[in-house]
Amino acid sequence: MSRAPGISGEAFLDLAAESVPFVAALGCRIERFEAGALTIRLPYADRLLRPGGTVCGPALMALADIALWGLVMSVLGRIELAVTTDLSFHFLRRPAPVDVLADARLLKLGSRLAVGEVTMRSDGDPHPICHAIGTYALPRDTAGGAAGTPAPGRPGVDRTGRSA
Amino acid sequence: MSRAPGISGEAFLDLAAESVPFVAALGCRIERFEAGALTIRLPYADRLLRPGGTVCGPALMALADIALWGLVMSVLGRIELAVTTDLSFHFLRRPAPVDVLADARLLKLGSRLAVGEVTMRSDGDPHPICHAIGTYALPRDTAGGAAGTPAPGRPGVDRTGRSA
Amino acid sequence: MSRAPGISGEAFLDLAAESVPFVAALGCRIERFEAGALTIRLPYADRLLRPGGTVCGPALMALADIALWGLVMSVLGRIELAVTTDLSFHFLRRPAPVDVLADARLLKLGSRLAVGEVTMRSDGDPHPICHAIGTYALPRDTAGGAAGTPAPGRPGVDRTGRSA
Amino acid sequence: MSRAPGISGEAFLDLAAESVPFVAALGCRIERFEAGALTIRLPYADRLLRPGGTVCGPALMALADIALWGLVMSVLGRIELAVTTDLSFHFLRRPAPVDVLADARLLKLGSRLAVGEVTMRSDGDPHPICHAIGTYALPRDTAGGAAGTPAPGRPGVDRTGRSA
Numbered sequence: 001m002s003r004a005p006g007i008s009g010e011a012f013l014d015l016a017a018e019s020v021p022f023v024a025a026l027g028c029r030i031e032r033f034e035a036g037a038l039t040i041r042l043p044y045a046d047r048l049l050r051p052g053g054t055v056c057g058p059a060l061m062a063l064a065d066i067a068l069w070g071l072v073m074s075v076l077g078r079i080e081l082a083v084t085t086d087l088s089f090h091f092l093r094r095p096a097p098v099d100v101l102a103d104a105r106l107l108k109l110g111s112r113l114a115v116g117e118v119t120m121r122s123d124g125d126p127h128p129i130c131h132a133i134g135t136y137a138l139p140r141d142t143a144g145g146a147a148g149t150p151a152p153g154r155p156g157v158d159r160t161g162r163s164a
Numbered sequence: 165m166s167r168a169p170g171i172s173g174e175a176f177l178d179l180a181a182e183s184v185p186f187v188a189a190l191g192c193r194i195e196r197f198e199a200g201a202l203t204i205r206l207p208y209a210d211r212l213l214r215p216g217g218t219v220c221g222p223a224l225m226a227l228a229d230i231a232l233w234g235l236v237m238s239v240l241g242r243i244e245l246a247v248t249t250d251l252s253f254h255f256l257r258r259p260a261p262v263d264v265l266a267d268a269r270l271l272k273l274g275s276r277l278a279v280g281e282v283t284m285r286s287d288g289d290p291h292p293i294c295h296a297i298g299t300y301a302l303p304r305d306t307a308g309g310a311a312g313t314p315a316p317g318r319p320g321v322d323r324t325g326r327s328a
Numbered sequence: 329m330s331r332a333p334g335i336s337g338e339a340f341l342d343l344a345a346e347s348v349p350f351v352a353a354l355g356c357r358i359e360r361f362e363a364g365a366l367t368i369r370l371p372y373a374d375r376l377l378r379p380g381g382t383v384c385g386p387a388l389m390a391l392a393d394i395a396l397w398g399l400v401m402s403v404l405g406r407i408e409l410a411v412t413t414d415l416s417f418h419f420l421r422r423p424a425p426v427d428v429l430a431d432a433r434l435l436k437l438g439s440r441l442a443v444g445e446v447t448m449r450s451d452g453d454p455h456p457i458c459h460a461i462g463t464y465a466l467p468r469d470t471a472g473g474a475a476g477t478p479a480p481g482r483p484g485v486d487r488t489g490r491s492a
Numbered sequence: 493m494s495r496a497p498g499i500s501g502e503a504f505l506d507l508a509a510e511s512v513p514f515v516a517a518l519g520c521r522i523e524r525f526e527a528g529a530l531t532i533r534l535p536y537a538d539r540l541l542r543p544g545g546t547v548c549g550p551a552l553m554a555l556a557d558i559a560l561w562g563l564v565m566s567v568l569g570r571i572e573l574a575v576t577t578d579l580s581f582h583f584l585r586r587p588a589p590v591d592v593l594a595d596a597r598l599l600k601l602g603s604r605l606a607v608g609e610v611t612m613r614s615d616g617d618p619h620p621i622c623h624a625i626g627t628y629a630l631p632r633d634t635a636g637g638a639a640g641t642p643a644p645g646r647p648g649v650d651r652t653g654r655s656a
Contacts, residue, residue, distance in 0.1 A: 020220050021211040025189075047185040056184050057248050058226035065221050084221050085441060086414050086463060088252040088580045090607050090625055092600040107620055108584040112440060113413060113465065115582050117623070128599055131609070133582055133623060135414060135463070137441065249605060250578050250627060252416045254443050254461055256436040271456055272420040276604060277577060277629065279418050281459070292435055295445070295461060297418055299578060299627070301605065348548050349539040353517075375513040384512050385576050386554035393549050412549050416580040 009033030012073050016066055023066055026059065035075050036106035040067050041123075044099050055095040064089065064118045064132035067104040071116040072136050075109060079139060085113075087134035095129045096122040112138055173197030176237050180230055187230055190223065199239050200270035204231050205287075208263050219259040228253065228282045228296035231268035235280040236300050239273060243303060249277075251298035259293045260286040276302055337361030340401050344394055351394055354387065363403050364434035368395050369451075372427050383423040392417065392446045392460035395432035399444040400464050403437060407467060413441075415462035423457045424450040440466055501525030504565050508558055515558055518551065527567050528598035532559050533615075536591050547587040556581065556610045556624035559596035563608040564628050567601060571631060577605075579626035587621045588614040604630055 007015075009030030017024035026048075031039040040063065042048075048059040065084060073079055100120050108115040113135055120130040171179075173194030181188035190212075195203040204227065206212075212223040229248060237243055264284050272279040277299055284294040335343075337358030345352035354376075359367040368391065370376075376387040393412060401407055429449050436443040441463055448458040499507075501522030509516035518540075523531040532555065534540075540551040557576060565571055592612050600607040605627055612622040 020213070020222075022220050022222055025211075047189075049184070056186050057229050057251070058184075058186055058222065061225040061229070061251070062222035065225070083258075084253075084255055086252070086254045086416075087221070087225070088250070088414075088416060088625070089248075090250045090599070090627065091248055092607055094247075107582070107623060115584055115623075131599060131607075131625060133580070133625065135582065250580075252461070252578075252580060254435070254463065256443055271418070271459060279420055279459075295435060295443075297416070297459060297461065299418065348541070348550075350548050350550055353539075375517075377512070384514050385557050385579070386512075386514055386550065389553040389557070389579070390550035393553070411586075412581075412583055414580070414582045415549070415553075416578070417576075418578045419576055422575075 007073050007077050009038065009070070009074075011078075012070050015073075015078065016069065023062060026062060026066075028063065028066060030070075031101065033070070033074055036071065036109070038067065038070050038074055038104050040070065040102045040104070042100040042102065044097060049097065053097050055097070055100055057089075057091065060091075060095070060100065060120060060130045061087075061089060061132075063100060063102050063120065064104075064130070064134070067102045067118045068116045068132075068134050068136060071104050071106050072114050072138070075106065075114075076138070083137055085135045085137050087132060090131045091129070092131060093127055093129045095120075096125065099123040100129070107133075110138075114138060171237050171241050173202065173234070173238075175242075176234050179237075179242065180233065187226060190226060190230075192227065192230060194234075195265065197234070197238055200235065200273070202231065202234050202238055202268050204234065204266045204268070206264040206266065208261060213261065217261050219261070219264055221253075221255065224255075224259070224264065224284060224294045225251075225253060225296075227264060227266050227284065228268075228294070228298070231266045231282045232280045232296075232298050232300060235268050235270050236278050236302070239270065239278075240302070247301055249299045249301050251296060254295045255293070256295060257291055257293045259284075260289065263287040264293070271297075274302075276304075278302060335401050335405050337366065337398070337402075339406075340398050343401075343406065344397065351390060354390060354394075356391065356394060358398075359429065361398070361402055364399065364437070366395065366398050366402055366432050368398065368430045368432070370428040370430065372425060377425065381425050383425070383428055385417075385419065388419075388423070388428065388448060388458045389415075389417060389460075391428060391430050391448065392432075392458070392462070395430045395446045396444045396460075396462050396464060399432050399434050400442050400466070403434065403442075404466070411465055413463045413465050415460060418459045419457070420459060421455055421457045423448075424453065427451040428457070435461075438466075440468075442466060499565050499569050501530065501562070501566075503570075504562050507565075507570065508561065515554060518554060518558075520555065520558060522562075523593065525562070525566055528563065528601070530559065530562050530566055530596050532562065532594045532596070534592040534594065536589060541589065545589050547589070547592055549581075549583065552583075552587070552592065552612055552622045553579075553581060553624075555592060555594050555612065556596075556622070556626070559594045559610045560608045560624075560626050560628060563596050563598050564606050564630070567598065567606075568630070575629055577627045577629050579624060582623045583621070584623060585619055585621045587612075588617065591615040592621070599625075602630075604632075606630060 029041045042063045102120045104118040106116050118132040119128050193205045206227045266284045268282040282296040283292050357369045370391045432446040446460040447456050521533045534555045594612045596610040598608050610624040611620050
């Protein structure tokens with residue numbers, strides 16, 4: 001996949017942290033930011049722990065939500081109004097008390113909906129600790145004001161949306 | 165439903181806040197705490213907002229996770245080791261910039277798994293803003309060491325689990 | 329809720345059975361068909377069983393999908409192009425070898441998306457056996473060609489969609 | 493991954509078709525059957541169509557359910573009592589009127605729960621048409637009667653379950 005158009009990973013994180021203080025508190029960092037594929041690091045912090053010395057579920061869920069927002073921006077550029085419509089999590093293994101890495105990729109980019117998948121792992125261990133999949137509703141004027149008329153040649157994602 | 169056995173709503177919240185600082189930061193309050201049914205209030209706070217002046221998704225997701233943990237404790241008493249295995253959200257309406265109320269109820273309590281549902285609304289408006297449903301894996305020695313042999317007379321929940 | 333506008337429950341089922349033979353094979357019957365709320369009966373049949381003498385999961389999933397389609401039609405009238413975008417199931421109890429009743433209700437009807445919930449139970453037992461929640465993407469010209477401009481006075485559902 | 497222990501793909505399909513007539517009606521075929529990873533083909537048939545000339549959702553959901561059951565058997569051998577506890581679908585693109593291929597892989601195999609992911613595509617097109625993820629509750633005596641004590645050397649899956 002090619003470099004993301006219109007917004008850099010740092011610009012995305014700045015926007016997210018500035019807009020949503022709850023997100024800023026996580027202190028995420030971008031490891032990779034391509035059009036339709038990215039990796040975000042959630043630094044380990046004592047305040048994110050839960051009983052058992054493991055990163056708590058709400059921190060992982062916030063991380064997935066940020067990653068999905070980033071996925072949409074990585075392809076469409078700065079969009080403040082995109083909203084999550086559904087988000088499903090499966091918690092697979094106990095996270096280690098270390099940084100969490102979230103790998104996200106776009107599964108679909110339609111004119112009205114985008115679907116992305118996030119797989120999280122503890123730094124240094126390839127096994128997934130959490131899987132998330134969710135849908136974003138895109139603003140009507142996405143893609144240059146022509147929702148329903150996908151721009152040609154957008155890299156790395158297929159726009160043959162099934163439905164919306 | 166009757167009063168929850170073994171743990172009060174306040175004791176539950178204290179335990180949750182003490183164990184998980186990330187959760188403590190939300191400042192939730194218990195409005196109702198019965199065996200298998202409860203209501204938790206998430207007080208409005210500027211730091212929970214997202215663009216558009218609405219309560220951000222991660223705060224709602226954290227609220228649902230707390231509510232599900234509370235549901236399990238409302239029936240089984242203090243359990244620190246229960247863990248969420250899956251959690252699915254549908255975001256239905258833009259939350260107003262006011263407190264959020266989460267009504268949660270247990271749909272199933274088996275010997276190994278519990279399933280609960282959470283419906284969230286903005287204070288003063290009956291329409292749902294978010295729906296969550298998820299599963300908790302219960303520790304093996306839940307229900308007095310007799311998993312699979314439901315205790316008689318447990319109020320308000322059916323223990324005829326389908327599977328687990 | 330009032331009677332569904334524009335289409336009757338029987339007309340809906342005929343349309344569904346005629347359009348989708350796989351669905352016709354289930355032989356569903358309408359028990360209630362109001363705007364935004366309905367009940368569908370899946371008659372017991374040996375061919376729907378799975379090991380253990382219980383109704384198989386795929387039959388329950390097909391039933392939920394039909395119910396969601398019916399929900400949309402119960403409010404918007406005949407719509408052939410609506411498509412499910414996501415659908416999440418929790419299987420709660422082993423179904424008895426009897427008819428299954430699916431109670432469905434609309435949680436949201438926006439200009440672009442509808443979200444509905446389905447709770448299934450074995451006939452004669454009030455405990456839920458399966459919970460489903462899912463989203464439908466509505467055709468662009470829904471609601472009289474004015475997507476985004478909800479028709480006034482539509483009974484039984486709130487149209488203040490959050491997003492889409 | 494290595495060959496599945498204890499059961500072949502054909503034996504699995506025979507068992508599934510024999511046990512669940514509803515599944516037999518789909519006429520699925522095994523393309524690949526390894527421990528923790530498999531591919532199942534759903535042959536195109538007019539009776540599976542829905543309006544628009546595309547394979548209907550219930551057929552895709554049944555296919556995912558079969559694939560998850562197969563995943564569990566591919567690792568643990570013949571298990572009749574495993575049951576799905578949750579299953580979430582995202583429908584991504586309109587299926588073409590051709591065979592559907594479902595690629596499934598195990599994300600987690602714990603002592604009590606298994607989680608698998610299924611990605612479906614139309615034959616001849618690499619883009620995903622449907623994504624499913626779900627959980628199976630395993631019988632208590634799985635893995636030789638020693639739930640919680642993973643058998644050594646099981647190929648292709650990590651058994652360090654987080655929770656159950």
